[in-house]
Amino acid sequence: MLELIAFDADDTLWHSEILYVNSQERILEILSPYSEKELTRQELYRAELPNLSIYGYGIKGFALSMIEAAIRLSDSKIRGSEVEQIIDLAKDMMKAPVRLLEGAAEAVEALSNSYPLMLITKGDLFDQERKITQSGLAAYFKHIEIVSEKTVDVYRSVLAKHGVDPSGFLMIGNSPRSDILPVIELGARAVLIPYHTTWVHEAADAVGEAPMNCIELEHIGLLPAFIEQLAQDSQVGAR
Numbered sequence: 001m002l003e004l005i006a007f008d009a010d011d012t013l014w015h016s017e018i019l020y021v022n023s024q025e026r027i028l029e030i031l032s033p034y035s036e037k038e039l040t041r042q043e044l045y046r047a048e049l050p051n052l053s054i055y056g057y058g059i060k061g062f063a064l065s066m067i068e069a070a071i072r073l074s075d076s077k078i079r080g081s082e083v084e085q086i087i088d089l090a091k092d093m094m095k096a097p098v099r100l101l102e103g104a105a106e107a108v109e110a111l112s113n114s115y116p117l118m119l120i121t122k123g124d125l126f127d128q129e130r131k132i133t134q135s136g137l138a139a140y141f142k143h144i145e146i147v148s149e150k151t152v153d154v155y156r157s158v159l160a161k162h163g164v165d166p167s168g169f170l171m172i173g174n175s176p177r178s179d180i181l182p183v184i185e186l187g188a189r190a191v192l193i194p195y196h197t198t199w200v201h202e203a204a205d206a207v208g209e210a211p212m213n214c215i216e217l218e219h220i221g222l223l224p225a226f227i228e229q230l231a232q233d234s235q236v237g238a239r
């Protein structure tokens, strides 16, 4: 029996990673007088990773990491006006209108008629709250959780808080590392809906074969029919 269905937000309900990809392409241009593009790309990622445990996830930490990499790649010769361009890119990202994935609103609305829904997203509180409000989807969710990390322990405490057993929990998301593997480890079920581009960090722990209790769907429009089938199957199993 499904007691609670939870959705990831970034790149599951609305576009996010594409903003980072586009900004990074612009930063490669800004830094091109100092460094060759492929080297810059690697250095940008290398600068971000250790900073996740300092800044957490989100655009502000991304911008600081990009500036740090720019200083290193330019051997401290980066100009103030070039740093300003990086800051402006980050501000544009923070102000970018929320663009829902095709079929996301319809799927959430349809499922909210039959199940309690939860939104669980990680990252910068201020930015996530803005996006949730702008998405127009907030009213469909019974619970909204903004967390710093999506680990097994975090999912366990969120479920305990709402009094839901893992066997009745289904998580839907685009990231194997954050949305699928910890949930499976907890004994719950998960639906992976890949986004067309995944940040290397989020894909890092992806396993070759889909684990038990996890199914992959091509797009979110297929979700309501899949869940209806799942509910029917479990009713048959209970007889």
Ligand SMILES: [Mg+2]
Residues within 6 Å of the ligand: 008, 009, 010, 011, 012, 173, 174, 175
């Ligand atoms: Mg996501």
